[in-house]
Amino acid sequence: FHPLNAYDDGEQIVLEVPRYERVFDAVRNGPTESSPTFDRWVIDLEAGKVRxxxxxxxxxxxPRLDERLVGRRHRYGYTVADRDSGWFDTVVKHDFAQATASDRSFGDGKEVGEFVFVPRAADAAEDDGVLMGFVYDKAEDRSDLILLDAGTLDTVAAIHLPNRVPTGLHGNWVPARLRARPRPRCT
Known part of the structure; x- marks a missing residue:
């Protein structure tokens, strides 16, 4: 439904994706028919096989990663996960080189949305930056904009908002140097 990344390693194509057994089969307005696991597909073009x-x-x-690495091999990826609460309440950092994962749970009654990676600088290391996303507090019916250290998943900042930001809302970070400059108006 939402791929993390895909890249060509020279001999095969590697994709990392949340994988649903069934999606939009009987329920047309959302992928609610099965729970998505996090899987890797390796397509061997020469052999014509998929592992x-x-x-x-x-x-x-x-799933998100450092956008500077889209379409290229990467070490880290970030997802949101469910600790058996019925909704996404945890941010997960995956280290694909070490085959490990570290978690940051926000606890009962909290629902996390997509967390976007923002590099500290244009030449920063792959996990040198922050993860930025919304966390909904069900008891207070409002959201916080949370910034986590991408290396440790510790909170860097929390901005308390007076209202709820719906989960499922997508976002991107575009550094100022890449944003289009306003065009002068013709009069």
């Missing part, structure tokens, strides 16, 4: 391996059995979605 599937499980990265994580938990329910995962909204």
């Amino acid at each position: 599937t391996s499980r990265i994580d059995d938990r329910k995962h979605e909204f």
